[in-house]
Amino acid sequence: MDEIKILFLSHTVDYSKAPYDTGNQFIQALRNNNAAYLSYVQLYNKYGHYGAHHYLKKYVRDNGINCLIYGSSPSEFYFDINYLEKLRKEVFLVMMTGDTEYYYEIRDQYYAQAMDLVTVNDFISTFKLRQIGINSIPYYAYYDSTKYSKNGNLAKDIDVSFIGTLHGGAGRWHNIMHLSANGINIETFGSDSPNGRITFEKKIEIINRSKINLDFSGVSGKTRLTRKHQIYKRMKQIKGKVFEYTMCGSFALCEYAPGLEYFFEVGKEIDIFHDKEELLEKIKYYLAHEEEREKIAQKGYERALKDYAVERAVPKLISIIDGLRKTKTYKPSEIYLDEEFIRNYTTYRTLLIIRFITQLKFKFAFEELKIILKYRKLDLYQIVIFFKEEILDMFPRIKSVLKSIFRRQ
Known part of the structure; x- marks a missing residue:
């Protein structure tokens, strides 16, 4: 069979505003592995609905594309599902999702019907997709190890830190206030923190200087699509912070979200907590047991470099996709829309x-x-x-x- 020839259909953000955006890092890694790239936002803006459909199909044929990876924002609805199903006759069609926990019922499960494979950053959703007959694998490797890096020259002079908005997810504020009330010296950084926003370079410095880096799994507030789904307030989500912390070789203490143990070995590469009482207990323990804490941080660092550095993970992902592509037999998919x-x-x-x-x-x-x-x-x-x-x-x-x-x- 012919060699895989990939088109990544996605869109970038402005490098001047977000120079270390993980989506852009992933795009660059694909390009480094000979994938072509098109921005569906630019295509749609230039050619309109029908013109974009026509251009994309022609591009696939003219350039011998046999695998199309579609990576879109979880709140966007550019393409018609039936068009994608027709396109699947000509290419091995992959969809990469984001915030799947939040948008599975609303969007992802419907678009997935027109895909040969769906990669998700939520381990649980892989089984939900398989339950409706969609092949799915978990994937969460978007971080460039030359940018998210360990700096052993920096002293660990911050006991506990959290980088992010304090009110951006359920439970963050209350957990942090509980720690402060119990004498924990915690530094926070973000738009609603006394320390304010920080640059990417400062972020990497803070992670490296922190003895314990906190990661909370509560989802953010309602969006225009999820406002009617109040049950989502109970949801826990694997965050990218655990990968950022471990890529920098620093200790990650994460609020548990289902599937986290799939990505890291709990107690050996990272550690977890379930409530504010356990959080306080583990912070006190790891501040008092430096050798054990740093041993876990080192193991987490080794795992992150091995499995989640984008420059290593992308070739592995391409290999998995190519293996599935070579065994594909096209069968029409029944499309159901609610x-x-x-x-x-x-x-x-x-x-x-x-x-x-x-x-x-x-x-x-x-x-x-x-x-x-x-x-x-x-x-x-x-x-x-x-x-x-x-x-x-x-x-x-x-x-x-x-x-x-x-x-x-």
């Missing part, structure tokens, strides 16, 4: 219409309107958000003032 997905997919057209109109691309806006008229299911709440975000983006000073006013209320 009302919530259809409503979200249709409502997303309004965001695209706003963008096309502001660029005077009225033909493309009309294409999106035709889709809305076909399904006739819209979510007014999301539409209001789209208008606020897209229109106010044209007037950044007004947007900044309004956000400041609403924060005070």
Whole structure:
């Protein structure tokens, strides 16, 4: 069989604003392994709905692509599922998901129906996808070891640290206040911390200087898609911080989330806690047992470099995909769509219409309107958000003032 020829269909962020974004690191690692890359956002913006579909299929044929990896934001609904199913006749089609715990029921399980393989950053979701007949594997290796690195010259002069928003996930604030009330010297860094935001370079320094790096697994607040799913407030999620900490050779103490033990051996490469009492107990223990703590940190570092450094993990992932590609026999997939997905997919057209109109691309806006008229299911709440975000983006000073006013209320 012919050698694998990969197209990675995704989109990057602005390097000037996020120079160490893990998505960009993953894209670069794929490129280093001879994969082609296209931005679906740029394609859609340039060619519109039908034009993007046509361009992508033509690109696949003209360039001999036999494997397409689709990595999209979990809250985006650019492509029609039936189009992807047709594309699957010509290529081995892989979808890479993010925040699967949050968006599995809302989005991922539907798009997965048109895929040959789905990679997820949530171990539990691999079984949920297999339960509906979708081949799935866990994958969480996006970190460049030349950027997330160990610095043995820095003294461990911070007892406990946490980097992130204090109110960005369930339980963070209460856990940290519990530690402070019990005499633990903890330093926090983030937009709502006294130390404020820090640069990437400072972040790596803080991780290296910390005896204990905390990782909380509670999910963030509601989004436009999840606002009706109150049960999600109970959810625990594996965070990227555990990989950042271990890549820097520093000790990670993580709030448990199901599947964490799949990525690291608990008690030997990282350690975990389940509640604030156990958190306090383990912090006191590991502050008093430096040799054991640093031994665990070293083992975690070795595991992270071996399995999760993007420059090593990407060739392994490609090998797995290629093995599955070579044994693929195409069988049509029955596509099932429920009302919530259809409503979200249709409502997303309004965001695209706003963008096309502001660029005077009225033909493309009309294409999106035709889709809305076909399904006739819209979510007014999301539409209001789209208008606020897209229109106010044209007037950044007004947007900044309004956000400041609403924060005070």
